Amino acid sequence: MFLQQIANALALGSVYALFAIGFTLIFGVLEVITLAHGAVFMVGAFAGLIAVTRFNLGIIPAILTSMLASGLLGFIIDFVAVRPLRKKKYHHLAPMIATIGCATIITSISQGIFGAEAYRFPFDFVPTKSYEIGDIQLTLLQLVIIGISFSLMIMLILLLKRTKWGKAVRAVAENRRTAALLGIPVERVFQITSFTSSALGGAAGVLTGLNFNAIHTYMGGPILHRGIAVIILGGMGDIRGAMAGGLILGFSEIMSVAYISSDFRDAISFGLLFLILLIRPSGIFGKVPERKG
Amino acid sequence: MKRVLELTEVYANYGHIQALKGISLTVNEGEIVALIGANGAGKSTALNTISGIVRAAKGKILYKGNDITKSPAHLIVRGGIVQVPEGRAILKTLKVIENLELGAFIRKDPLQIKKDIEEVFDRFPILKKRANQPAGTLSGGEQQMLAIGRALMARPKLLLLDEPSMGLAPLVVKEIFNIIQEINKNGTSILVVEQNARMALKISHRGYVLETGSIVLGDSSADLLNNKKVIEAYLGG
Ligand SMILES: Nc1ncnc2c1ncn2[C@@H]1O[C@H](COP(=O)(O)OP(=O)(O)OP(=O)(O)O)[C@@H](O)[C@H]1O
Ligand SMILES: [Mg+2]
Numbered sequence: 001m002f003l004q005q006i007a008n009a010l011a012l013g014s015v016y017a018l019f020a021i022g023f024t025l026i027f028g029v030l031e032v033i034t035l036a037h038g039a040v041f042m043v044g045a046f047a048g049l050i051a052v053t054r055f056n057l058g059i060i061p062a063i064l065t066s067m068l069a070s071g072l073l074g075f076i077i078d079f080v081a082v083r084p085l086r087k088k089k090y091h092h093l094a095p096m097i098a099t100i101g102c103a104t105i106i107t108s109i110s111q112g113i114f115g116a117e118a119y120r121f122p123f124d125f126v127p128t129k130s131y132e133i134g135d136i137q138l139t140l141l142q143l144v145i146i147g148i149s150f151s152l153m154i155m156l157i158l159l160l161k162r163t164k165w166g167k168a169v170r171a172v173a174e175n176r177r178t179a180a181l182l183g184i185p186v187e188r189v190f191q192i193t194s195f196t197s198s199a200l201g202g203a204a205g206v207l208t209g210l211n212f213n214a215i216h217t218y219m220g221g222p223i224l225h226r227g228i229a230v231i232i233l234g235g236m237g238d239i240r241g242a243m244a245g246g247l248i249l250g251f252s253e254i255m256s257v258a259y260i261s262s263d264f265r266d267a268i269s270f271g272l273l274f275l276i277l278l279i280r281p282s283g284i285f286g287k288v289p290e291r292k293g
Numbered sequence: 294m295k296r297v298l299e300l301t302e303v304y305a306n307y308g309h310i311q312a313l314k315g316i317s318l319t320v321n322e323g324e325i326v327a328l329i330g331a332n333g334a335g336k337s338t339a340l341n342t343i344s345g346i347v348r349a350a351k352g353k354i355l356y357k358g359n360d361i362t363k364s365p366a367h368l369i370v371r372g373g374i375v376q377v378p379e380g381r382a383i384l385k386t387l388k389v390i391e392n393l394e395l396g397a398f399i400r401k402d403p404l405q406i407k408k409d410i411e412e413v414f415d416r417f418p419i420l421k422k423r424a425n426q427p428a429g430t431l432s433g434g435e436q437q438m439l440a441i442g443r444a445l446m447a448r449p450k451l452l453l454l455d456e457p458s459m460g461l462a463p464l465v466v467k468e469i470f471n472i473i474q475e476i477n478k479n480g481t482s483i484l485v486v487e488q489n490a491r492m493a494l495k496i497s498h499r500g501y502v503l504e505t506g507s508i509v510l511g512d513s514s515a516d517l518l519n520n521k522k523v524i525e526a527y528l529g530g
Contacts, residue, residue: 167391168398171384177346178382183370183399183447 013250022197028237038220044202074198235286303352373450385429396446
C-alpha cells in the first residue's frame, strides 16, 4: 500500500517539478515571477490534446508539439508584457500584474473556444499495463510520466551546464551587466529562457492531462499556486530546489489523501511547506539574500 | 598613428547627476592611455559609456572611425572593445574554466579557444590549478587575474581596464601591471583607469586627468609625472 503510493507520488511530484523548474528558471534569469505560467501550462495541455485527437500523433511528437506551442506563447508573453517593462525602471510588482493580465486574456480566449468542460485523451492512448519494479507496481502511464518529466529536466540541466548558450544563461542569471560585457546578447538570453521554460510548462500540462485524464481551461490556476509554493520552498531561482520542492509537494499530497483525508490534502501540504519555510526561510537550496553592493 | 578610439564632448547622466560633462579623449593604435582621477570623478562612467552599458546623453564615440555611440553592449564587445570592470566582476557561481570559456563567447573557433585557454593558464598558472572551482572561491588577486584572462579570451583590440590594482597587495599590483604591458606589446591598445596614478602613469604612454566629470589635463605620461598639480593632487607629493 505505502509502496504503491510512492509510484503515485513520483508521478504527481515529477510533473510539479517539471512545471516549477521553468517557473524558477524565469525567475532566476529574468528576475520576474511570471504569473502566466499556469495559462501556458493549460495551453500546452490543449496543444498536446489537439495533436493527438486531430493529427493522430503519438505521445512524444504530441509533447514536442505542445512544447513548441507553449514555448512560442511564452516568448510572446515576454515580448508583449515583460520586455516593454525591462526597457524602463519598473516596480517589481509590475511584471506580475502584466503577466496576470496575459493569463486572464489567454484563459478567456481558451474558454471561448473550448468552453468549461473536461476533455479526455482517446481511450487507451497510453495502454493500461503495469509493471512490477521490486515491490512497487507502476502503470505504464506512470512510467511514461515519470520518464518524460525526468528526461526533460535532465536535458535542461545538461543544456545549462554543458552548452555555450546554457553557460550564457547562467551568466545572465548571476549578473546581466557582466554578461553584456562578455558580449552576451542579454535580451536574446531572456527570450531563449522564456521559450524554454514555457515549453517545459506546456509539457507538464500534457502530462497532467494524461495523469488525471482530464484537460480543461481552468487547470492553470491550481498548478500556478503549487508552482509558487514549490519555487519558494526550493529556493527562488534554484533548479535543484524546484525539483526537490515539486517532489516533496507530490509526496505530501498523495500521502495526505492516502492516510488522512482528501478534504485536507491542500491544507496539509501547504501547512507542511509553511513548516519547512519556518525552519529554512530562504527555501531548501536558497541562500539568505545578500546585500547588493 | 591610427586612432582606435575617439570620444568627442561626451556627456553622461544618472538621473539628475551629471557624471560626464563633455569629455574628449583619444587612444591610438598600440598605446596605453591612463585615465586618472579621484573617487567619483567619473572614470568608471567613462569606460561604461564606451562599452555601451551607460548611454551617452550627448557627444560622439568613434571606434576605428565608426560611430558606436548608440551600439548595444554586446556588439561593442564583438567589435573588439573589451572591458575588465571594476571590483573583479567575475561570475562567482560559474567555474574558473567556465568564466574563461564565456570570455570567448563571441568567437566561433573552438580549437583556437582551447589553445587560448591554455595560454591564459600559462600566464596565470594558479588559474589552472583552480580551473574547476567556482570562481567565487578565488582570492582577490586570483579573481583579478581571472578577470584579465577572461577579457583576453575575447581577443580584444582595445582593452578597457577599470582599476586593475584595486585592493591588491603591492607585489600583485606589480605583477598585474607587468602583464598589462605585455598584453600591450602583443598589439592590444589599452585604456586603463586608476587611482594608483603613479603606477598607471609609469606604464602608460599618455594620460588624462579627470575631475568631477571633466578632463582637466591631458599630456604624455612622462610630463604628467612631472606636473606640479598632478604631483600635489595624485602622487602624494
Ligand atoms: N548607478 C549610478 N547611479 C547614480 N549615480 C551614479 C551611479 N554610478 C555612478 N554614479 C555617480 O556618478 C559619479 C561618477 O561615478 P563613477 O563611478 O564613474 O566614479 P569613479 O571615478 O569610477 O569613482 P571610483 O574611483 O570611486 O570608482 C559619482 O558621483 C557617482 O556617485
Ligand atoms: Mg570607478
